[in-house]
Amino acid sequence: MRNKQVILRDTVSGFPKESDMLVTTGSTELKLPEGSSSGAVLVKNLYLSCDPYMRGRMTKRHPGDSYVNSFNPGSPLTGYGVAKVLESGDPKFKQGDFVWGITGWEEYSVITATEALFKIHNTDVPLSYYTGILGMPGITAYAGFYEVCSPKKGETVYVSAASGAVGQLVGQFAKLLGCYVVGSAGSKEKVDLLKNKFGFDEAFNYKEEPNLVAALKRYFPEGIDIYFENVGGKMLDAVLLNMRIHGRIAVCGMISQYNLEQPEGVHNLTSVISKQLRMEGFVAPSYYHLYGKFLEMVVPAINEGKITYVEDVVEGLESAPAALVGLFAGRNVGKQVVVVSRE
Amino acid sequence: MRNKQVILRDTVSGFPKESDMLVTTGSTELKLPEGSSSGAVLVKNLYLSCDPYMRGRMTKRHPGDSYVNSFNPGSPLTGYGVAKVLESGDPKFKQGDFVWGITGWEEYSVITATEALFKIHNTDVPLSYYTGILGMPGITAYAGFYEVCSPKKGETVYVSAASGAVGQLVGQFAKLLGCYVVGSAGSKEKVDLLKNKFGFDEAFNYKEEPNLVAALKRYFPEGIDIYFENVGGKMLDAVLLNMRIHGRIAVCGMISQYNLEQPEGVHNLTSVISKQLRMEGFVAPSYYHLYGKFLEMVVPAINEGKITYVEDVVEGLESAPAALVGLFAGRNVGKQVVVVSRE
Numbered sequence: 001m002r003n004k005q006v007i008l009r010d011t012v013s014g015f016p017k018e019s020d021m022l023v024t025t026g027s028t029e030l031k032l033p034e035g036s037s038s039g040a041v042l043v044k045n046l047y048l049s050c051d052p053y054m055r056g057r058m059t060k061r062h063p064g065d066s067y068v069n070s071f072n073p074g075s076p077l078t079g080y081g082v083a084k085v086l087e088s089g090d091p092k093f094k095q096g097d098f099v100w101g102i103t104g105w106e107e108y109s110v111i112t113a114t115e116a117l118f119k120i121h122n123t124d125v126p127l128s129y130y131t132g133i134l135g136m137p138g139i140t141a142y143a144g145f146y147e148v149c150s151p152k153k154g155e156t157v158y159v160s161a162a163s164g165a166v167g168q169l170v171g172q173f174a175k176l177l178g179c180y181v182v183g184s185a186g187s188k189e190k191v192d193l194l195k196n197k198f199g200f201d202e203a204f205n206y207k208e209e210p211n212l213v214a215a216l217k218r219y220f221p222e223g224i225d226i227y228f229e230n231v232g233g234k235m236l237d238a239v240l241l242n243m244r245i246h247g248r249i250a251v252c253g254m255i256s257q258y259n260l261e262q263p264e265g266v267h268n269l270t271s272v273i274s275k276q277l278r279m280e281g282f283v284a285p286s287y288y289h290l291y292g293k294f295l296e297m298v299v300p301a302i303n304e305g306k307i308t309y310v311e312d313v314v315e316g317l318e319s320a321p322a323a324l325v326g327l328f329a330g331r332n333v334g335k336q337v338v339v340v341s342r343e
Numbered sequence: 344m345r346n347k348q349v350i351l352r353d354t355v356s357g358f359p360k361e362s363d364m365l366v367t368t369g370s371t372e373l374k375l376p377e378g379s380s381s382g383a384v385l386v387k388n389l390y391l392s393c394d395p396y397m398r399g400r401m402t403k404r405h406p407g408d409s410y411v412n413s414f415n416p417g418s419p420l421t422g423y424g425v426a427k428v429l430e431s432g433d434p435k436f437k438q439g440d441f442v443w444g445i446t447g448w449e450e451y452s453v454i455t456a457t458e459a460l461f462k463i464h465n466t467d468v469p470l471s472y473y474t475g476i477l478g479m480p481g482i483t484a485y486a487g488f489y490e491v492c493s494p495k496k497g498e499t500v501y502v503s504a505a506s507g508a509v510g511q512l513v514g515q516f517a518k519l520l521g522c523y524v525v526g527s528a529g530s531k532e533k534v535d536l537l538k539n540k541f542g543f544d545e546a547f548n549y550k551e552e553p554n555l556v557a558a559l560k561r562y563f564p565e566g567i568d569i570y571f572e573n574v575g576g577k578m579l580d581a582v583l584l585n586m587r588i589h590g591r592i593a594v595c596g597m598i599s600q601y602n603l604e605q606p607e608g609v610h611n612l613t614s615v616i617s618k619q620l621r622m623e624g625f626v627a628p629s630y631y632h633l634y635g636k637f638l639e640m641v642v643p644a645i646n647e648g649k650i651t652y653v654e655d656v657v658e659g660l661e662s663a664p665a666a667l668v669g670l671f672a673g674r675n676v677g678k679q680v681v682v683v684s685r686e
Contacts (some may be wrong), residue, residue, distance in 0.1 A: 091478050097533070111532070178636075193462055232613070251615045254616065257611075263610045263611070263612070264608065265607065265608010265609060266608060266609050266612055267606045269597065269609055272622060272623075272624035273594050273596065273624040273625070274598065274626075275624065276623075276626060277624050278624075279615060280619075281491060281615035281616040281617070283616065283619060286619060340485070
């Protein structure tokens with residue numbers, strides 16, 4: 001059986017390019033390999049997720065350098081996706097089940113690490129949502145905001161990369177709690193989304209602000225209680241000068257830094273002392289135990305229209321390299337999804 | 344009555360020099376000013392504390408820039424000290440009481456902000472200790488280690504500026520809890536103190552390490568669980584690469600940065616995400632509610648010889664400017680104290 005795949009040619013330094021990946025057609029036997037009947041599942045991939053953290057996996061790293069390993073050059077990329085089970089050697093899954101979790105960038109995958117797969121029970125929402133609002137980015141936003149930020153009603157919240165998969169949810173969670181929320185993004189279209197669709201109190205295009213410190217002062221004259229950090233670098237430096245006493249910074253990502261050979265220096269860390277700030281990094285898998293609780297909150301909120309969600313969908317594995325690379329140029333508007341197959 | 348004083352001539356940029364201060368003799372009436380009988384106290388100063396945070400108060404700042412105001416050029420410096428009450432308009436204090444808290448760099452002070460004064464009850468320890476182990480630096484070490492670091496027995500702990508007033512205590516608290524503790528300092532004499540007097544497991548002279556990342560790797564092959572941050576800059580960058588998953592960084596000070604016009608950039612903050620680190624800044628006054636509990640632990644520990652304490656004592660207000668400036672060159676060995684008068 002033919003199996004179209006997106007292969008990483010070699011490890012990457014600097015900005016990734018489409019040509020760092022190759023779309024080829026290999027072949028896969030449509031059954032579980034011999035001996036793997038005790039655990040693996042064979043799936044048909046439906047939707048793939050483009051996530052900023054994947055940039056790190058393109059870099060040549062040493063084991064232990066990070067919580068995720070590098071991709072293997074010459075092999076398909078892997079990442080979060082939604083898939084349909086064709087054959088299961090794991091009693092937790094049966095043929096016909098929909099699952100989300102780590103799969104391959106290809107039409108069909110044999111997944112041996114089934115502990116990283118979640119069975120999908122709610123199918124009254126678009127299945128692609130399990131790459132975003134109901135998947136890893138959703139639990140990232142949920143845990144990052146409610147668990148890491150220790151938010152209180154009435155506090156001031158700033159979200160960078162606010163129209164992305166995680167940012168758009170954080171802003172809405174903060175509004176639901178009764179916070180004042182400002183987001184930044186990199187285009188007029190995204191800023192309009194933040195204000196008119198996601199209900200942020202204010203939003204601005206960081207590319208049009210010559211002085212980020214002054215921009216933040218304008219939106220937060222009394223300072224920032226909570227910063228949900230998605231970008232790093234100069235933005236973090238400007239935020240540090242605008243934080244309030246006892247502020248919290250949930251460090252989710254630093255997308256502005258991932259393609260630099262040498263990350264930018266952050267100069268204003270003495271504010272961490274003088275303002276008694278807490279900066280805390282986190283990753284979604286540490287909060288997967290909250291997934292059930294999270295779904296109980298967010299699925300009704302989606303169905304009642306209390307939470308809105310915007311995807312940027314491209315069709316076909318051929319489009320996947322450009323979609324992934326586009327994340328780092330900010331080309332996506334909303335959560336970047338690749339459709340491999342709709343059923 | 345004559346009153347010798349240490350005056351700040353003008354705000355300072357760069358490294359402070361002795362000549363930024365002037366020792367003069369003014370005069371003070373030895374009684375409380377008219378109308379202040381409802382709260383002020385007149386004290387005779389005995390011991391003054393030289394603390395790194397005082398550098399920030401020498402800089403010209405705007406209100407709200409920090410949790411402490413700048414010094415007033417032309418007036419005496421203020422800071423922590425131990426004093427004897429000569430006359431009291433505050434019912435909490437009476438003539439003859441010993442107190443510690445914020446006072447002036449002078450022989451006699453009228454203190455109106457008596458809410459920042461603590462009455463000294465235990466006088467079976469040297470009174471100068473209330474500028475250090477039993478005062479602000481002591482509660483800094485106690486709260487920073489036990490409250491901010493969330494330490495557990497068996498964890499690995501790294502302390503920079505480890506022979507200073509705070510560092511020497513943090514290391515000993517960590518040893519008492521059963522941690523593996525390494526400290527760094529800037530001279531062989533200090534390194535010897537750490538290993539032979541304070542009981543650190545290991546210690547090194549950071550000035551002799553061409554590669555701080557490699558030095559830390561040598562002492563922490565499995566990584567650092569807790570970093571007690573006193574210095575900032577390049578050291579923090581090296582530490583970030585050596586932290587373990589879920590490590591904690593208590594940010595107490597960044598003395599290497601206080602005299603720079605532009606603070607150094609810290610480049611390795613993406614480790615905060617990948618290692619899920621918590622970095623938390625704190626200041627002692629936020630933990631003064633723990634002072635009683637702290638004394639109950641530390642006074643017996645001192646008397647039983649379980650905790651050792653080293654001071655670097657200079658005599659006379661004339662020596663105060665050099666002592667304060669010396670902090671930033673690392674000239675002090677142990678807690679820097681200025682004796683104004685011994686009784």
